[in-house]
Amino acid sequence: MAEPIPVGPDGVPPLWAPWYGIGFLDAFLRFFKKYARFDGRAGRSEYWYWFLANAIVTIVLYGGFIALLIATSPTTTVVDDYGYSRDVSGAPSPFAFVLLGLFGLWWLATLVPNLALAWRRLHDANLPGPLWLVSLIASPAAIVFGCLPSNPAGARYDRPDLR
Structure with missing residues (x-):
């Protein structure tokens, strides 16, 4: 049987331990x-909540860029001497551009923390972190890796000595 995840006096697990239900x-x-x-x-909640937060920030910043690009670019139709318009x-x-x-x-x-989080998510499923590189070839693999259930044997990747 796996040992329970330790928590501090505030009920928060240390950084080396997963926080299930975060x-x-x-x-x-x-x-x-x-x-x-x-x-x-x-844990899955740590992974997917970050995925959601990152998606929100990305949509706001990049979506705002695209929206401003479309809305503020003045367009004029010009007709040349031959009757062609452009x-x-x-x-x-x-x-x-800001x-x-x-x-x-x-x-x-x-970039680096996204990679580290995916790495730790694989550890929670008791898989080696470098397996994440598969998602560079097959991008749906990242979704599959994020959905894998926790495996108590993944505790072998914990490092309580690095508090």
């Missing part, structure tokens, strides 16, 4: 606390 905000904050930790495990677009709002820059910074800032 809430949305706690999962978001824990993601950044475990920025580049490839040891330990991450659309000529002007420069979009500079704020659109959003694109923020999206790029967000992507860079979360």
Whole structure:
């Protein structure tokens, strides 16, 4: 039988241990606390709540860029001497490119922790972290890996000595 996950006086498991049943905000904050930790495990709720938070930020930043690009680019129809018409677009709002820059910074800032979280999620299913590389070839594998149930044998990846 697997040993229970230890919790502190506040009911929060240490960073090296998985936090099953974590809430949305706690999962978001824990993601950044475990920025580049490839040891330990991450439960499904920790993985999927972060996935949701990341999707929301991405949609706001990149979706805002696309919306501003479409909404603020002036388009004029020009007819040449032969009767052919074409659309000529002007420069979009500079704020659109600010959003694109923020999206790029967000992507860079979360690249390593996204990989670390996926790695720990595989550990929770008692699979080796490098198996994540399969998702580079077959992207649906990332969804499958995120849905795998926890396996108590995954505790072998915990590192209580690295508090």
